[in-house]
Amino acid sequence: MIDVSAFNDALGIMFTSVGSWGWIVPGLIVGLVFSAIPGISITMAMAIVLPMSLYMDFFSAIVFLTSVYTGAGFGGSVPAILMNIPGSPSSFATTFDGYAMSQKGEHNEALGYALFASTLCGIAGYVLLLLVIEPLADIVLRIGPVEMFAVAIWGMMLLGSLGSTYISRGLLAAALGILLGTVGMNTAGFTRGTLGLPVLLDGIAPIPAMIGLLAASQLLSLASRDYIIEAEGSREVSLRKILKGCWGTLKYPGVLLRGSIIGIIIGAVPGVGSSIGNLIAYAETKRTAKDSATFGKGNPKGVIAAESAVASGEGGSMATMLALGIPGGGATAILIAAFMMHNIVPGPSFIETQKPMVYAIILNNIVQAVVLLAVGIGFIYVASNIMKVRTRYVLPAILVIATLGTFAVTGEAAGPITLFVFALLGYALNRYQYPVSAVVVGILLGRMLETEFLRSYQLSGGNPLYILERPGAMAIFAVMFASLAMTAWGKRKQNRAEAAEALAMRQIQEETRAAHTTPSKG
Amino acid sequence: MRIGRHSYAIDYGHLALITFIAALVFWYLLDARSVSLSVNNLLLVQPVAIFALAMYLFIVPQCFHKLEAREAAKPTSENDPFAVSLSTDRADVIRMAALGVSLGLMVFLLDVIGFDIAIFLFAAAAMAICGERRPLHLLFFSLAVTLVTIYGFRALISYPMHTTLL
Known part of the structure; x- marks a missing residue:
């Protein structure tokens, strides 16, 4: 399943680019810090640091950005557990049992469960990607313009309909x-x-437009707040208890496996991503657990299920991005932009001609997941203070960095002006619940879609029945409809799970309130 | 607004946004058609533009809310932690608009008054908009942002960056 020669070359790239490894820790820290601040998303963090990667060599740039991505996957769970506020949408399900554990004084253990589940399942997701990339390469080589067009349309439809x-x-x-x-x-x-x-x-310059849509527009909307989030006081952190939680994760291999499988599959579907994967993994674990009644009241399995799906989802979304060049969402769209900045187009030809580089990127992600364990424990110590940040200091600094970042990409005022125009557009779209990531991916894929469509038209001579001569394209359309049905089903299930969880949480809160207000007798 | 026996509230902001998008799409379609009517030019642009205009017609009714339905919908959105919760309070909207205007001014003045002065003025204005009133804090933090970003990016990028003082 692995191309041994390419794998050896990948190890060569890894060891001759040891300097690139130095970007892992800064990348993880950036991801952890940004995603631990509720209101600042993974994509916003990646969009802001994207211009910095322009001046790195290709491998270092990808190591840095994927480290931000990996760090952000766990960072969001820290405020979810400590404050009941998910740092990012992908940590929503972590709040259900994580915060309940925190209220019982078991926040250290909960953080340990989340961190170790993130590490193990992050590795699992990338190991699987390492195994499937070779067969995937054989399949994607048979993809022509009709098939590429079908896949891109499928991705856009899913992004649009599910975002x-x-x-x-x-x-x-x-x-x-x-x-x-x-x-x-x-x-x-x-x-x-x-x-x-x-x-x-x-x-339109895609990177300034992307930074404007994903980062600047969100920052403008934070102007009305004094603090980004009103945090509770910091809690005591105990390394011993965190490690106890880490060790405890191994007691639930079934939960880890189920969460990983759900995360990888959901992560590979464009437009769905880990924000839905964690909810489905949580709901499935709860449904099949013997002690389902204790979910929402501080059951560690809830934390592990949610975090394992988030971490393994990265591997799934990277598979789609590397093999087809289709971004699954905002974060992978930024990774594609980083590829483009170095004149590299991910997709079938990249995977075929640059297989050692693909393996090296995957191997480096496995290293990142291991490093996350150490960096993550250190991060927990400072996390509760980071979350209490005054907007009056954060906003000007980040907006200036974002503006200069766009100048760094274009070298003229057109970059900052594009950022400004798309920040206003992004703000308006956010305000009325339009998925900004669909616009971003559309800007990235628009040209490719038109080119592939033109080629298909020229090949077919304008005859729509040409599709019948392309079994690959028909298969992709079949998969497209099947996945649309599957994701629609998943969305329905997610809505039900959310409603059930919200009801259960409300009942718990009411019971707690009633217990506190009942006058003591005697 | 009353239509028949029902009262409707019109979301003018949303209506303005989608009308702007529809106008933009329509203009783009006309511009593309004015260039050439060749299939090679319109193959993707024309169907996607028509689809977008059809979506506009589909979304327009969403800007009109029945008043009773609007009241009933309120509690659910309050429970959703990821519902778009942009403040509609007048003072907050003014703050966000002021920050947007100051960002625009900075962006358009970068080449005119220099990156250093534009960044300093923007940082001070943004801090003031977000509630900072202490003059020393305004001065020193804006200065720190200006120095760090100008010297940091000058070390990072190879393009000339027009500055007046630094």
């Missing part, structure tokens, strides 16, 4: 993104939507 409460708004956002991505000169030489500005001939 928002309203499917219609998601689809409008995806369509807008695709159109914005086609501005400028297309492969046939036609120039559209440039307003006569030469700077738009190559299209």
Whole structure:
């Protein structure tokens, strides 16, 4: 299953690029810190640091950005456990039992469970990716323009339909993104939507647009808050208890395995991602557990299930990104942008011609998951203080860094101006519940979609029945409809699980309140 | 607004946003068609633009809420930790708008007054908008942001960065 020669070359890349390893710890810290601040998402963190990676060599840049991604996967669970506020949407299910454990004084153990589940399942996700990348490479080589177009459309449809409460708004956002991505000169030489500005001939600069949509727009909306979040006081941290929690994770191999499998599958589907994977893993673990009644009241299995799905989901989303060049969401869209900044296009040709590099990226992610264990424990000590940050200091600093970051990418004022325009657009879209990530992915894929569609049209001579001659394309359409049905089912299940959890949490809160208000007798 | 026996509240902000998007899409479609009617030009742009305009027509009714339904929907959104919870309070909206305007001013003035002065003024303005009133804090923190970012990025990037004082 593994191409041994490419694997050996990958080890060579790893050991000759030891300098790149130095980016693992800073990347993990950036990811941990940003995702531990509720209101600042993983994608926002990655968007802000993206321009910095422009001046690194390709491998170092990818190591740095994937480290941010790995760190952010666990970082969100710290405020989820300590404060009942998920640092990122992917840590939502962690609050159910994590905070309940925290209320019982078992926050150290809960953090230990979360950290070790993140580490183990992060490794599991990437080991699986290492095994499937070779067969995947054989399959993706048979992919032609029709198939690529089908896959890209599938990704956009899923992103649009699942990224928002309203499917219609998601689809409008995806369509807008695709159109914005086609501005400028297309492969046939036609120039559209440039307003006569030469700077738009190559299209809208995707990275400043991405930073504006994902980061700056969110930051503008934080202006009304004094603190990003009103945190509770810091809690006592005990290394011994955290390690006890880590060790305790091994008592639940079934929960780890189930969470990992769900996380990998859900993570590989564009537009779904870990924010849904953790809820489904939690709901499935609860449904099959003998002690399901104790879920929501501080059952460690709840924390492990949720965190294992989040961590393993990274491997799944990386598989889609590396093999097909289709980003599953905002974070992988930024990774694709980093590839593009180094003139590398992920997808079938990359996986075939650069297999050692693909293996090296996967191996490095496994190393990151191991390093996360040490960095994560150190991070827990300072985490409760990081979360209490005044916006008046954070906002100006991050907005200035984001603005200069876009200048670093374009080298002219067009970068910061693009950031500003898309920050306003992103703010307005967020306000009315449009999925901004669908616009971002549309901008990234718009040109590729048009090129592949044009090629398909030229190959088929305009005959739609040409699809019948492409069994691969038909298979992709079949998978597309199947996955659409599966994810729609998952969304329905998620809504039910959320409603049930919210009801259970409300009942627990009411019981607690009643116990406190009942006057003591005697 | 009353239509028949029902009273409706109109979400003017949402209506303005989608109308702006629809106008933008329509203009883009016309611009693309004015360049050439060749299939190689319109193959993707035209169907996607028409789809977006159809979505606009589908979303427009969502801007009109029945008043009773709106009241009934309130508690659920309060329970959802990931519901978009942008403040609609007048003072907060003014703060967000002021921050947006100051970001725009900084971006357009970078090349005019220099990166250093534009960043310093923006940092001070943003701090003031977010509630900082102590002059020394405003001065020193804005200065620190300016120095760190200007010298940091100058070391990082190879493009010339126009500055007036630094």
